[in-house]
Amino acid sequence: MSIDLCTSNMALHPQPKIQQQEPVVFDASILQHQTNVPSQFIWPEHEKPTLDSPELVIPPIDLGSFLSGDPNAASKASQLINEACKKHGFFLVVNHGVDSGLIEKAHGYMDNFFGLPLAEKQRAQRKIGEHCGYASSFTGRFSSKLPWKETLSFRYSDEDQFSNIVQEYILNVMGEEFKQFGKVYQEYCDAMNTLALQIMELLGFSLGAGREYFKEFFEGNDSIMRLNHYPPCQQPDLTLGTGPHCDPTSLTILHQDDVDGLQVFVDDKWHFVRPNPQAFVVNIGDTFMALSNGIFKSCLHRAVVNSKTVRRSLAFFLCPNMEKVVKPPNALIDSNNTRIYPDFTWSELLEFTQKHYRSDMNTLDVFSSWLRNGRTAETEGIVK
Numbered sequence: 001m002s003i004d005l006c007t008s009n010m011a012l013h014p015q016p017k018i019q020q021q022e023p024v025v026f027d028a029s030i031l032q033h034q035t036n037v038p039s040q041f042i043w044p045e046h047e048k049p050t051l052d053s054p055e056l057v058i059p060p061i062d063l064g065s066f067l068s069g070d071p072n073a074a075s076k077a078s079q080l081i082n083e084a085c086k087k088h089g090f091f092l093v094v095n096h097g098v099d100s101g102l103i104e105k106a107h108g109y110m111d112n113f114f115g116l117p118l119a120e121k122q123r124a125q126r127k128i129g130e131h132c133g134y135a136s137s138f139t140g141r142f143s144s145k146l147p148w149k150e151t152l153s154f155r156y157s158d159e160d161q162f163s164n165i166v167q168e169y170i171l172n173v174m175g176e177e178f179k180q181f182g183k184v185y186q187e188y189c190d191a192m193n194t195l196a197l198q199i200m201e202l203l204g205f206s207l208g209a210g211r212e213y214f215k216e217f218f219e220g221n222d223s224i225m226r227l228n229h230y231p232p233c234q235q236p237d238l239t240l241g242t243g244p245h246c247d248p249t250s251l252t253i254l255h256q257d258d259v260d261g262l263q264v265f266v267d268d269k270w271h272f273v274r275p276n277p278q279a280f281v282v283n284i285g286d287t288f289m290a291l292s293n294g295i296f297k298s299c300l301h302r303a304v305v306n307s308k309t310v311r312r313s314l315a316f317f318l319c320p321n322m323e324k325v326v327k328p329p330n331a332l333i334d335s336n337n338t339r340i341y342p343d344f345t346w347s348e349l350l351e352f353t354q355k356h357y358r359s360d361m362n363t364l365d366v367f368s369s370w371l372r373n374g375r376t377a378e379t380e381g382i383v384k
Contacts (some may be wrong), residue, residue, distance in 0.1 A: 054273035064095035
């Protein structure tokens with residue numbers, strides 16, 4: 001479910017040179033049938049998947065009841081979300097108001113794109129250092145611990161002048177035959193934006209910052225939509241669809257298809273999250289952890305793959321406006337709760353994850369140190 005602007009641990013010091021391997025091409029139509037996984041996709045023993053993980057069972061939050069103004073519903077939702085976000089940063093929402101037909105279409109149209117030959121998908125090729133476009137694994141940026149997946153990412157904006165930004169992007173990179181494809185994902189992103197701002201009301205209420213505080217903070221947001229496609233893998237015990245990481249963004253709203261794959265790290269072990277077509281999976285990201293002054297935790301998660309079935313997921317990553325300063329509200333700061341993270345903008349953190357650091361569970365701490373050190377850590381081995 002991740003933005004995983006690239007995932008897994010990053011060394012903080014220069015590493016010894018490793019003999020260069022031939023670049024691998026992630027062509028899902030070929031690799032899903034290959035009996036031996038290329039070495040670039042094999043993960044270290046301590047990070048390999050545990051396919052017998054227990055299920056994480058948590059009560060879903062009824063968003064509709066909270067928004068209705070019922071004080072009892074608001075109190076119950078606030079308690080549930082407070083417990084979840086202080087512990088692991090992960091929860092489910094139901095009664096969310098998003099049209100089921102739109103969700104179904106958004107899943108269906110993924111097949112139109114990912115079913116294309118690789119050369120056709122590469123018309124939307126994501127350039128190194130950028131966060132939009134098609135990525136076949138991360139073969140262009142990294143040479144080891146590659147994720148077993150392909151993605152299509154595009155920018156979404158809540159600003160009026162960019163009201164058709166998704167549609168226009170798809171049309172520009174894929175051509176006229178993808179006009180309806182672009183229309184569906186523009187509608188889906190609009191629905192996700194509405195849902196994200198409603199969830200922000202709940203988060204603000206739960207933190208005691210007021211229902212409107214975070215909702216207003218994210219108005220005019222500059223967010224990211226990602227389509228995730230995990231093809232079958234004949235050795236699923238050796239690789240990961242997405243490595244363990246916390247999303248650097250603010251809030252992730254994920255809708256899974258009916259195939260298991262998402263895992264969340266809770267109580268020192270990995271748990272799988274059973275797909276529920278009626279619910280959206282939501283997790284806190286690093287940017288919101290900074291906004292909450294560390295009260296709410298960024299969720300550590302990953303995705304596993306299987307040998308038989310394609311898995312698909314839709315991920316909307318809520319992000320602030322690029323130049324909005326990320327800092328917690330005064331209501332969350334006092335003599336017992338001093339500031340944990342420095343001020344930053346989303347554009348700074350985004351650039352850090354795209355050009356200097358492979359996102360993992362330590363991204364926010366490393367980024368904060370980088371800022372405090374005047375961005376000089378780049379010359380000391382953070383860049384990889």
